[in-house]
Amino acid sequence: MLVAHLDPLAASIFSLMAIASLLLAFVMLGSRWLNNYLYAFAAESWVIAILSATVGFYGGYPELYLIAILTALFRGLFLPYLLWRIVKRLNVTREIHVILQPSSSLVAGAFCVIFSLTVGYKVGQSIGLAKTVAVLALTVMLSMKLIGFLMLSVRHEALSQILGLLVLENGVFLGAQILVPGMPVLIEIVILFDLLIVVACFGVLIQYLLAHAGTTSSLELRRLVG
Amino acid sequence: MVGFLLLIIAIAPAVAVLGCLAVPSRAVAERLNLTSSFLVFAAAVALAVLSSNGPYLFWGDYIIVDRPGAWVTLCTALVYLLASIYSVGYMRLLEGEESRLRYFYALFSGFALTVLVSTVMNNAGLYWIAIELTTLVSTFLVGFERAAESVEAAWKYIIIVSAGISLALLGTVLFYWSGSFALGPVYDMTWATLQQTAPKMNPALVSLAFLLVLIGYGTKVGLAPMHTWLPDAHSESPAPVSAMLSGALLNGAMLGIVRYLAVADAASIGSFSRSVLVALGVVSLLVGALFIVRQDGIKRLMAYSSVEHMGVIAIGFGFGGIFGVAGALYHMLNHSLNKSLMFFGAGNAMRAFGTKEIAGIRDVWGRYPVQGTLWLAGAVAITGAPPFGLFLSELIILRGGVEAHYGWAVGAMLVLLIVIFVGFLNHFREMYFEPPEPAEGQLPALSNWCVAPMWLALAPLLLLGLWWPSSMWHHFSAIAHTLAGGSP
Numbered sequence: 001m002l003v004a005h006l007d008p009l010a011a012s013i014f015s016l017m018a019i020a021s022l023l024l025a026f027v028m029l030g031s032r033w034l035n036n037y038l039y040a041f042a043a044e045s046w047v048i049a050i051l052s053a054t055v056g057f058y059g060g061y062p063e064l065y066l067i068a069i070l071t072a073l074f075r076g077l078f079l080p081y082l083l084w085r086i087v088k089r090l091n092v093t094r095e096i097h098v099i100l101q102p103s104s105s106l107v108a109g110a111f112c113v114i115f116s117l118t119v120g121y122k123v124g125q126s127i128g129l130a131k132t133v134a135v136l137a138l139t140v141m142l143s144m145k146l147i148g149f150l151m152l153s154v155r156h157e158a159l160s161q162i163l164g165l166l167v168l169e170n171g172v173f174l175g176a177q178i179l180v181p182g183m184p185v186l187i188e189i190v191i192l193f194d195l196l197i198v199v200a201c202f203g204v205l206i207q208y209l210l211a212h213a214g215t216t217s218s219l220e221l222r223r224l225v226g
Numbered sequence: 227m228v229g230f231l232l233l234i235i236a237i238a239p240a241v242a243v244l245g246c247l248a249v250p251s252r253a254v255a256e257r258l259n260l261t262s263s264f265l266v267f268a269a270a271v272a273l274a275v276l277s278s279n280g281p282y283l284f285w286g287d288y289i290i291v292d293r294p295g296a297w298v299t300l301c302t303a304l305v306y307l308l309a310s311i312y313s314v315g316y317m318r319l320l321e322g323e324e325s326r327l328r329y330f331y332a333l334f335s336g337f338a339l340t341v342l343v344s345t346v347m348n349n350a351g352l353y354w355i356a357i358e359l360t361t362l363v364s365t366f367l368v369g370f371e372r373a374a375e376s377v378e379a380a381w382k383y384i385i386i387v388s389a390g391i392s393l394a395l396l397g398t399v400l401f402y403w404s405g406s407f408a409l410g411p412v413y414d415m416t417w418a419t420l421q422q423t424a425p426k427m428n429p430a431l432v433s434l435a436f437l438l439v440l441i442g443y444g445t446k447v448g449l450a451p452m453h454t455w456l457p458d459a460h461s462e463s464p465a466p467v468s469a470m471l472s473g474a475l476l477n478g479a480m481l482g483i484v485r486y487l488a489v490a491d492a493a494s495i496g497s498f499s500r501s502v503l504v505a506l507g508v509v510s511l512l513v514g515a516l517f518i519v520r521q522d523g524i525k526r527l528m529a530y531s532s533v534e535h536m537g538v539i540a541i542g543f544g545f546g547g548i549f550g551v552a553g554a555l556y557h558m559l560n561h562s563l564n565k566s567l568m569f570f571g572a573g574n575a576m577r578a579f580g581t582k583e584i585a586g587i588r589d590v591w592g593r594y595p596v597q598g599t600l601w602l603a604g605a606v607a608i609t610g611a612p613p614f615g616l617f618l619s620e621l622i623i624l625r626g627g628v629e630a631h632y633g634w635a636v637g638a639m640l641v642l643l644i645v646i647f648v649g650f651l652n653h654f655r656e657m658y659f660e661p662p663e664p665a666e667g668q669l670p671a672l673s674n675w676c677v678a679p680m681w682l683a684l685a686p687l688l689l690l691g692l693w694w695p696s697s698m699w700h701h702f703s704a705i706a707h708t709l710a711g712g713s714p
Contacts, residue, residue: 002411059411119434126430127407145396152389161385168392176399182411183402184351191355191395198388201362205384208369208377218385221378224458 002059002181003134010058011133014178017051018133018140021174022113025147025167029109030102033094034087037163038080044167045075048174055181063185064177067192071173074192079166082199083159086206090216092157097219100154109147116142137178144171158209158216162202169195228282228291232346234269235299238262239339246332252324255331256314262335263303263310266342270296270303278701283348287416290348293705297555298345298481301562305473306338308566308679312573313466315675319577320371320464330370330464337363337470341478350398350415353482354391357446360475361387368463368471379455379462386455387446394442394482400435401489404428417485424492432493439486440502446479449506449540450513453533457517460529461582465573468525472532472569473562480536480558484543488709496546504544504635510537511642519649523582524572527653528565531608534646535561541639542623549626551709552702557619560687564608564616567683571601574676575657578669584653588662593669598658600680605654607687609647615690 006014024044028037049072056064087093100108120138124130148168152161169191176183209216242262246255277296283289313334317327340363344356361384369380402415404427413419424432445452460468483503490499514534521527535557542554574597579587590598607614620643627636 123430123434127428141396145393148392149389152385158381165385165388165392168389169395172392172396172399175396179403180399180406180411182406182413183399184412184414198358198362201365201384205365205369205377205381208372209381212372212374212377218381221381223375223378224382224462 002055003132003137003178004129006058006133010054013054014051014133015136017047017054018136018174018178021047021051021170022140022143025144025170026106026109028163028167029147029151030106032098032102034092034157034159037160038083038087041083041163041166041170042076042080044170045079046072048170048177049076051174052177055177059181061181064181067177067185067188070189070192074196075166075170079195079199082203083162086159086203090159090206090210092159092216097156097217098154099156105150105154108150109143112146112150113139113143116140116146134179137175141171141175141179144168144174147171156218158202158206158218161218162199165198166195228273228276228280229284231269231273231276232284232289232291235266235273235303235342236339238265238269239335239342242335243332243339246328246335250328252327255328259310259331259335260314263307263338266338267303267307270300274300278704287414288349288352289346290417291346293701293708294481294484294555295345297701297705298477298558299342301477301558302338302341302345302474304559305470305562305566306342308563308570308683309466309469309473310334311682312469312566312570312676312679313464315673316465316570316573316577318673318675323371326370330367333363333367333370334466334470337367337467338474341470341474344478345481348416348418350401350417350420350485353485354395354398357394357443357479357482358388358391360478361391361446364459364467364471364475367467368459370464370467371462373462376462379458383455383459386452390442390445390452392442393438393445397435397438397440397442397486400431400438401486404431404435417489420489421492424489425494427493429493429495432490433495433498436486436490436495436499437502440483440499440506443479443482443486444506447476447483447540448510448533448536450510450533450537453510453513456533457526457529460532460569461523461525465525465569465576468528468573469566469569472529472565476532476536477539477558477562480539480543483540484709487543491546491710500544500546504541504632507537507540507544508635508638508642510534510540511639511646515642515645515649518646519652521653522584524575524584524587524653525569525582527584527650528568528572531568531646531650532561532565534642535565535608538620538623538639541635542619542626545623545626545630545632545635546706546710547626547630548703548706549622549629551626551706552699553619553622553624553626555702555705556690556698557616557623560607560615560619560690563683563687564604564614567600567604567680567687568608570676570680570683571597571604574672575601578672584657587657588660589658591658592662594672597672597677597680600677600684602654602658603684604680604687605651607684607691609650610643611647613688613691615687618691618694 151164281292
């Protein structure tokens with residue numbers, strides 16, 4: 001178990017990375033410009049890539065370097081590039097009708113983090129790891145999940161919803177690097193590719209939406225009810 | 227032998243996908259898809275029979291053929307066969323899509339392939355990936371007709387299901403983590419390993435992980451309140467795709483829940499996890515009942531009936547014991563047969579009357595005596611009335627509930643099933659016996675391709691309701707035993 005006996009420097013680096021990516025999730029939550037989301041997402045992916053490399057270094061998992069490179073390339077460069085192209089083509093630069101003001105979303109996000117901290121701490125206590133970085137990893141993992149769901153529910157531009165989904169997965173990725181660095185590499189690589197396919201599919205679907213439903217805002221998608 | 231059958235199941239649809247993409251001809255695509263579905267079905271039957279000597283492992287434990295998996299493979303293959311026959315007739319009725327039909331068949335075989343693959347995955351992580359792939363392929367099938375409604379349904383489908391399934395990924399990671407306390411940081415996360423390690427896992431952590439997995443795969447299964455994508459996707463996709471989504475995909479995702487339930491049992495949080503599953507099942511029945519009673523769309527009616535049936539299956543597995551598990555497995559097969567029949571009938575009615583609204587479909591019996599009779603028999607069957615298979619399976623599940631001391635759930639299930647019986651058949655009364663609107667022209671005739679699969683689905687449904695082979699009972703009790711942690 002890596003997290004149980006970690007030297008203090010490594011623990012602080014891990015914590016720093018985890019908190020940095022949580023902050024970046026908040027940047028996405030607090031902004032209404034699509035470009036800002038994109039930059040924040042790319043930065044978050046780079047932070048996770050660096051985290052993978054550090055975990056690989058301290059835990060002695062050389063295969064994590066490969067994961068780090070792939071994460072940086074795919075999630076840090078390629079995905080944001082694909083999404084950026086979609087933004088360009090759609091000519092939508094920001095959320096027009098806001099369901100929840102950015103400031104209120106930030107407050108809601110803070111509550112998500114507090115809830116996650118409670119859950120993470122309880123679980124950490126019951127497995128005897130309450131004083132380690134495991135609690136922080138659990139907290140960040142759960143709160144990025146919740147923030148992702150928050151983004152999915154208060155944002156309605158097609159692109160923000162994709163980014164919301166990506167934040168959901170980023171959370172799992174980040175937590176998994178710290179908690180289970182030994183999880184078979186095969187799966188992680190496949191998940192990376194999987195994500196790429198997801199975004200490609202979304203690209204096609206957005207084209208459909210625009211061409212046949214005439215909008216990319218989910219607020220307008222209300223033909224099917226009941 | 228088992229390996230050979232597996233190869234057929236994997237290669238036949240893959241060849242069909244490539245063939246449909248390579249040859250620009252509708253006729254070739256139709257035949258390829260039909261042949262592949264027939265081969266897959268034959269292989270799946272043999273696999274289900276042979277699985278009783280298993281489990282068999284392949285490719286370094288990544289692939290498993292065991293009884294529950296092979297059973298779901300059989301259900302999937304059955305729906306794939308019926309839907310392939312049906313789609314030959316149905317897809318020709320779509321106007322102006324002639325040139326795109328081969329892409330439809332390519333996607334269709336690809337969808338069947340991903341569901342079939344998910345049923346034999348032995349690694350929890352790979353199972354997750356297979357389920358995610360089913361979403362990606364089927365999204366394009368849901369949106370195939372490209373009407374605004376179809377695209378809306380496809381968008382909701384991919385967003386809701388991907389978000390849900392990402393919770394299952396988190397649950398999977400947490401399961402891996404709880405196993406790593408006993409097994410060290412690197413191990414193969416097979417179902418058997420998880421089940422054996424489960425007694426050493428921390429109950430709090432396993433409970434959290436199980437809840438996440440249940441909500442995640444529950445979204446895909448369509449358990450309420452995560453079912454919101456289901457009525458849209460089922461009602462807006464072409465009818466053969468609706469049948470595949472309902473009869474094949476939902477069972478495939480249910481298999482994951484069942485396997486994790488066995489792990490939760492072994493971790494001795496069984497009573498908690500079972501109660502949650504039963505509660506979700508009852509909520510699904512409730513939502514299904516409410517929306518069935520007040521429904522206007524014919525395919526949405528069928529979709530809510532799927533929510534209801536997944537609720538019944540979830541309740542069956544939640545009750546557990548030999549009766550609960552046997553009833554639920556039996557119900558899976560019946561659901562696959564019956565829901566295919568119902569969606570085929572709904573597709574026919576939609577094409578014939580040119581509307582999706584129940585109010586526009588009148589005097590079905592007078593106009594289409596044969597297919598009308600088949601569809602009505604299916605409607606009686608799906609509400610759980612004798613003499614069809616679903617009556618038996620629901621009865622067995624109820625008996626399982628009595629044995630497992632879930633009195634409240636049994637009571638709720640009974641009441642809701644009666645509500646659904648009345649509500650569902652009331653819609654059919656309107657469609658069959660209310661006088662038609664005057665001055666409707668000649669309605670189009672339906673091809674044999676559209677009616678034959680209805681016969682093929684109804685016959686076994688009736689047979690299974692009247693006669694339950696004893697070998698099947700042995701098979702089910704063996705599955706119940708395996709899931710309870712015993713060696714097969």
